[in-house]
Amino acid sequence: MVKKRGYHHGNLRQALVDAALQLIEAKGPTGFTLSEAAKQAGVTPAAVYRHFAGREDLISEAALQGYAVFADLMEYAYNKGQPSALASFESTGRAYLAFACKYPGHYVAMFESGISVNHTPELAQVSGRALGVLEKAASELSANIPPEKRPPARMVSAHIWALCHGVVELFARGAPGTKSPFPPEDLLESGIGIYLRGLGLIKPDE
Amino acid sequence: MVKKRGYHHGNLRQALVDAALQLIEAKGPTGFTLSEAAKQAGVTPAAVYRHFAGREDLISEAALQGYAVFADLMEYAYNKGQPSALASFESTGRAYLAFACKYPGHYVAMFESGISVNHTPELAQVSGRALGVLEKAASELSANIPPEKRPPARMVSAHIWALCHGVVELFARGAPGTKSPFPPEDLLESGIGIYLRGLGLIKPDE
DNA sequence: TGTACATCAGTGAACGCGCGTTCACTGATGTAC
DNA sequence: TGTACATCAGTGAACGCGCGTTCACTGATGTAC
Numbered sequence: 001m002v003k004k005r006g007y008h009h010g011n012l013r014q015a016l017v018d019a020a021l022q023l024i025e026a027k028g029p030t031g032f033t034l035s036e037a038a039k040q041a042g043v044t045p046a047a048v049y050r051h052f053a054g055r056e057d058l059i060s061e062a063a064l065q066g067y068a069v070f071a072d073l074m075e076y077a078y079n080k081g082q083p084s085a086l087a088s089f090e091s092t093g094r095a096y097l098a099f100a101c102k103y104p105g106h107y108v109a110m111f112e113s114g115i116s117v118n119h120t121p122e123l124a125q126v127s128g129r130a131l132g133v134l135e136k137a138a139s140e141l142s143a144n145i146p147p148e149k150r151p152p153a154r155m156v157s158a159h160i161w162a163l164c165h166g167v168v169e170l171f172a173r174g175a176p177g178t179k180s181p182f183p184p185e186d187l188l189e190s191g192i193g194i195y196l197r198g199l200g201l202i203k204p205d206e
Numbered sequence: 207m208v209k210k211r212g213y214h215h216g217n218l219r220q221a222l223v224d225a226a227l228q229l230i231e232a233k234g235p236t237g238f239t240l241s242e243a244a245k246q247a248g249v250t251p252a253a254v255y256r257h258f259a260g261r262e263d264l265i266s267e268a269a270l271q272g273y274a275v276f277a278d279l280m281e282y283a284y285n286k287g288q289p290s291a292l293a294s295f296e297s298t299g300r301a302y303l304a305f306a307c308k309y310p311g312h313y314v315a316m317f318e319s320g321i322s323v324n325h326t327p328e329l330a331q332v333s334g335r336a337l338g339v340l341e342k343a344a345s346e347l348s349a350n351i352p353p354e355k356r357p358p359a360r361m362v363s364a365h366i367w368a369l370c371h372g373v374v375e376l377f378a379r380g381a382p383g384t385k386s387p388f389p390p391e392d393l394l395e396s397g398i399g400i401y402l403r404g405l406g407l408i409k410p411d412e
Numbered sequence: 413t414g415t416a417c418a419t420c421a422g423t424g425a426a427c428g429c430g431c432g433t434t435c436a437c438t439g440a441t442g443t444a445c
Numbered sequence: 446t447g448t449a450c451a452t453c454a455g456t457g458a459a460c461g462c463g464c465g466t467t468c469a470c471t472g473a474t475g476t477a478c
Contacts, residue, residue, distance in 0.1 A: 008421055008473065028320065030236030034465060045465075047422050055465065111375075114234065151396060154387045159397040162372030163365070169317075169375065170368055181360045190357060191365040191401075198404030214440065214454055240432060251432075253455045261432065416478085423471075429464080438456075445449085 013051040015041040020062050021105035029113035034058065056115070063115050064123050066106025070099050071130035078133050085140035086201060092137050093160055093192050097184060100168040107168070134161060145199060156199070163191050219257040221247040226268050227311030235319035240264065262321070269321050270329050272312025277336035279305050284339050291346040292407060298343050299366055299398050303390060306374040313374070340367060351405060362405070369397050 009015065019040040023032045034055040038045040052058045077095035081088030100107045109115070110127075117127040138157035142150050172184040180187075196202045215221065225246040229238045240261040244251040258264045283301035287294030306313045315321070316333075323333040344363035348356050378390040386393075402408045 012421080028236065030234065033463080035463070043421095044423055046424080046467080049466075050421055151400070152388075155393065155396060158377065158387060158393055159369070159400070162376055162393070162397065163369050164372070165376055166368030166370070166372030170371055171364065181364060182358075187361065187364055187368070190361060191368065194357070194365070194404035195397075195401055196404065197406075198400035198402065200403075218454080239430080241430070249454095250456055252434080252457080255433075256454055414478100416476105418476085419474085421471105421473085423469105425468090425470105427465105427467075431462080431464090432460105434460075435458090436456105437458105438454105440454085441452085443449105443451085445447105 009041070009043060009047075012041060012043060012047065016043075016048060016051060016058060017062050017065060020058050021109065023105075024059070024062065024108050024113070025105035029059070029108055032059070056119075059109055059113050060115050060119050060123065062106065062109040063113060064120070064126060066103060066110045067123065067126040067130055069103060069106065070110070071126055071133065073099050074130055074133040078137055081137075085137070085144060086196070089137045089141045089160075090192060090196075092134055093164060093188060094185075096134075096161075096164040097168065097172065097188050100164075101172055101184070104173075111165070131157075131161075141199075141201065144201060149200075151199075159195065160192065163195070164188060167191070215247070215249060215253075218247060218249060218253065222249075222254060222257060222264060223268050223271060226264050227315065229311075230265070230268065230314050230319070231311035235265070235314055238265070262325075265315055265319050266321055266325050266329065268312065269315040269319060270326070270332060272309060272316045273329065273332040273336055275309060275312065276305050276316070277332055277339065280336055280339040284343055287343075291343070291350060292402070295343040295347045295366075296398060296402075298340055299370060299394060300391075302340075302367075302370040303374065303378065303394050306370075307378055307390070310379075317371070337363075337367075347405075347407065350407060355406075357405075365401065366398065369401070370394060373397070 016037055019037040020032060023037055023040070034048055035045045037058065038048050048058065052061065073095045074092050077091040078088045081091035115123075117124050135154060135157045138160065139153035142153045142156060145151075167184050167188045171180040171182070171187055193202065222243055225243040226238060229243055229246070240254055241251045243264065244254050254264065258267065279301045280298050283297040284294045287297035321329075323330050341360060341363045344366065345359035348359045348362060351357075373390050373394045377386040377388070377393055399408065
């Protein structure tokens, strides 16, 4: 609980975003309620309107913060793998999953809340930055493939994005009654490994 | 509009399921409303309780019907590919995407509504049947791989499931403002192709 | 340092709404005689 | 074929609820003098 300083909250805007993220994580994007977020921040629902235009604007801010963290993590992972294109690529894939696991509320707000990335110019920009890292990694990776059997770089990044997203949605959520047959990290690691062999970028015996 | 036969509806139960599917497709699993489904079926909300225990029970029935169709399609696709393990495997992957595209309401009810497959024994059984087809296909496929470099069959099916699901969620939905860089069918086809090469089941020059 | 005042973050009551669910009821249907 | 009756699918009114949002307000904060 954030310490209240008497009448004024001090940092209500961020407290509301944090509460929203927690609720989105717990109840899903549509189970999330403006009133409940306000209550959790120790404040009347009406107070929310001092900081946000409404419910959707609050979700949008949560998604925006998520994209910012996500983009940073992806860039960090990419740089960590440099100068090897392969290492950078694998590193960003791992970072994707790590982000989804560590920031589930942000992840849901970003990808399942129904908020369009075009909702705000800022949102479009920062989501483009995150996706751009993945595409750059895929692009540099593709350069190592003979041109005549090289798939478009954007297709490679789309494949990996889909695989990451699928692993997150199906196997990384702690849905009750759903037992994952393998740890999601292993699933993603091995899936990407097989995929990279298929591209001819890893030797068959590695 | 279903033709009403006077006072009694005739087939209200199925009409409600159909309305629910249409609404789930249009508004998402949580945007779906029991009252609205009743209205669309030309009936008072209270009438729903003659056929279902409540809102969740209605969604559950929609998901159940979806799993049944899904399992049938997967089995059909599997059989069509026989006796080639490879052809069966690719065929089921295609069937997965085709199902998601053709029955989006069912797909959402099944995978995004928050209904657990353990909600009902029937539901668990029929969802197991659908998933079983994919696992069988993966298992037979794995038999063609030298044992020392063979990943577990359940891992292979999990990879493909994740890839299919990711493609559906990210690229097969007509989300406004989201333009898919490639047709989802191409994306899945090429992704599975590369994956199978990685498993050594397709020759590099094919 | 002390006072007057403008600012503006948060209050609390109210709104209209649609939700899921219940209940006693009604009247169409189909069966028994 | 015609009548009496049991069944039960659907009605319509009502409920309590929590939602997002609005509004006039209040009182803590910080600045100007």
